[in-house]
Amino acid sequence: MAADRRLPWWLRWTCAIFRAGEVPRHVAFIMDGNRRYARQLGVELQAGHTAGFDKLEQVLEWCLELGVEAVTVFAFSIDNFRRPAAEVDALMSLARDKFAHFQAHESLIQRYGMRLQIVGDLHLVPPAVLAEMERAVALTRTHTGPLLNVCFAYTAQHELLHATRAIVAATRAGELDVDEIDEHAISRAMPSNVAPDGQQVPAVDLLVRTSGERRLSNFLLWQAAGARLAFLDVLWPALSAWSFFAVLIQFQLSQPAVASAAWRDRECVRSSGCCS
Numbered sequence: 451m452a453a454d455r456r457l458p459w460w461l462r463w464t465c466a467i468f469r470a471g472e473v474p475r476h477v478a479f480i481m482d483g484n485r486r487y488a489r490q491l492g493v494e495l496q497a498g499h500t501a502g503f504d505k506l507e508q509v510l511e512w513c514l515e516l517g518v519e520a521v522t523v524f525a526f527s528i529d530n531f532r533r534p535a536a537e538v539d540a541l542m543s544l545a546r547d548k549f550a551h552f553q554a555h556e557s558l559i560q561r562y563g564m565r566l567q568i569v570g571d572l573h574l575v576p577p578a579v580l581a582e583m584e585r586a587v588a589l590t591r592t593h594t595g596p597l598l599n600v601c602f603a604y605t606a607q608h609e610l611l612h613a614t615r616a617i618v619a620a621t622r623a624g625e626l627d628v629d630e631i632d633e634h635a636i637s638r639a640m641p642s643n644v645a646p647d648g649q650q651v652p653a654v655d656l657l658v659r660t661s662g663e664r665r666l667s668n669f670l671l672w673q674a675a676g677a678r679l680a681f682l683d684v685l686w687p688a689l690s691a692w693s694f695f696a697v698l699i700q701f702q703l704s705q706p707a708v709a710s711a712a713w714r715d716r717e718c719v720r721s722s723g724c725c726s
């Protein structure tokens with residue numbers, strides 16, 4: 451499905467330049483700092499979360515333009531249910547609106563033909579939110595574009611628990627031999643690793659967290675084992691394209707081919723004559 455491009459020309463050009471190098475196939479985001487952003491502006495906390503969602507749509511569009519195949523976002527942790535009831539209710543109502551928005555023809559999900567998947571302990575999600583999630587996911591069932599994994603009512607430990615139970619059930623049912631349980635079997639049993647069409651999701655190769663926190667907070671502990679980690683001091687709603695591109699430059703410089711070429715160039719300059 452052809453995307454209706456709404457990005458400014460300079461952003462499309464910059465993305466085209468990045469596409470000449472190695473682009474991460476799977477990027478994950480911990481979208482942290484919405485409430486601090488609201489406090490800094492002196493507005494309601496809910497306005498910070500709304501700004502956070504708007505930023506998610508922007509960042510997604512940058513990723514799509516770059517040709518990223520899968521994006522996974524930490525939208526709501528199981529631990530977030532411990533926040534004051536009024537904030538949880540407001541976040542659920544925002545989520546319901548946003549999943550309804552994902553169904554609209556002009557939404558990013560529809561424009562880019564994205565596949566949508568929700569991962570988490572969905573028993574904890576209020577029925578009205580769950581209904582909108584299911585409708586949004588159903589509308590993307592025939593899509594073949596990039597994947598958006600929304601981790602909602604999620605922790606990595608819960609996902610690992612789910613995978614462990616699924617593996618035990620499969621061995622009890624005689625569908626899986628104990629000797630066949632390896633890293634691949636565990637990966638396949640983890641919902642965020644398998645797209646709705648059954649395709650294997652590439653491993654996370656770049657994980658970005660905003661707001662200055664330098665920890666994973668129970669997000670994708672298995673999938674991000676080999677990921678490059680980027681911790682940015684900016685609050686999520688204030689994340690600029692340039693901060694994100696700076697992360698991408700670091701990512702591209704860290705790729706083995708580029709890193710070894712840079713090392714060779716340095717050696718070349720150091721040793722006499724070969725670059726003259």
Ligand SMILES: CC(C)=CCC/C(C)=C/CC/C(C)=C/COP(=O)(O)OP(=O)(O)O
Nearest residue numbers: 481482483484485486502503525545548600
């Ligand atoms: C698809 C969908 C429904 C997306 C939801 C949008 C969104 C940005 C959710 C993030 C919610 C959240 C708990 C952010 C963390 O900031 P924080 O509240 O912990 O802020 P703080 O770190 O400043 O306290």
